[in-house]
Amino acid sequence: MPDSDTTNTNTDANTTTTTTMTDDADLALVDVTKRYGETTALETLSLEFRPGTFHGLIGPNGSGKTTLFAMLAGLTRPTSGRIERSSATTVGYSFQEPRFYPSLTVRENLEIFRGFADDPPPASWLETLLEELRLEPAADRRADELSGGFRKKLDLGLALIKRPQYLLLDEPLADVDDYSRRRIRAFLDDYCEGDRTVVVSTHNVAAFADALDRLTVVVDGDLRYDGAPEDDVVSQYRSLLE
Numbered sequence: 001m002p003d004s005d006t007t008n009t010n011t012d013a014n015t016t017t018t019t020t021m022t023d024d025a026d027l028a029l030v031d032v033t034k035r036y037g038e039t040t041a042l043e044t045l046s047l048e049f050r051p052g053t054f055h056g057l058i059g060p061n062g063s064g065k066t067t068l069f070a071m072l073a074g075l076t077r078p079t080s081g082r083i084e085r086s087s088a089t090t091v092g093y094s095f096q097e098p099r100f101y102p103s104l105t106v107r108e109n110l111e112i113f114r115g116f117a118d119d120p121p122p123a124s125w126l127e128t129l130l131e132e133l134r135l136e137p138a139a140d141r142r143a144d145e146l147s148g149g150f151r152k153k154l155d156l157g158l159a160l161i162k163r164p165q166y167l168l169l170d171e172p173l174a175d176v177d178d179y180s181r182r183r184i185r186a187f188l189d190d191y192c193e194g195d196r197t198v199v200v201s202t203h204n205v206a207a208f209a210d211a212l213d214r215l216t217v218v219v220d221g222d223l224r225y226d227g228a229p230e231d232d233v234v235s236q237y238r239s240l241l242e
């Protein structure tokens, strides 16, 4: 994954702010196809993301979730179709490969990424993230000396440090211990209050079942479902795969 800063990026040739989105959406894929050589990762897929939503993007391995996120974040372009984003929309992300400055501490990394923001949140936000993500014990350790779980938490912190409107998280709880999981889940729930949106990509629907406001299921690059989650999301997902 490129080590670039994409919040507020609208420079991608396939990202446009001329929208055909519905009024309550401010981030969308429109007729997006993505191919890697002979492999079709996504096929003519359209999908909207709305403010104030905890949105689950669920699908089996290889279904196209990471590809979809990479396009929303502006890291890769659609082969055809386009990404629409309202001009003021900011996007933060945490993907499977962490990005940080290895020789800097956790706190220094967060401070540097905070400085990349056009309108940086107050320093107190950094302290809030250290506490809520259970990063405090590692705050003064070099990033390249962290355990896997702390690396994951640091990457979550980097995704959140600019307090983006859209937070794209790929398997955010992988490698994270049980206590931290509960804290982070609760923190993400609160983050969606108001107009901020968390989009979680996972194949572990159970880990987020009770949080979801919206469910999108992608299978083999096709949209299998996009709508309200049922009370028993785990069963709903299972039947969608059958």
Ligand SMILES: Nc1ncnc2c1ncn2[C@@H]1O[C@H](COP(=O)(O)OP(=O)(O)OP(=O)(O)O)[C@@H](O)[C@H]1O
Binding pocket: 036, 039, 040, 041, 059, 060, 061, 062, 063, 064, 065, 066, 067, 068, 203
């Ligand atoms: N850089 C690439 N080059 C070639 N093929 C790729 C590349 N990235 C993804 N693919 C292919 O695109 C398809 C979708 O992959 P993607 O990583 O988006 O799925 P995913 O849903 O995130 O999977 P997982 O849950 O296993 O992380 C797969 O067939 C994958 O092999």
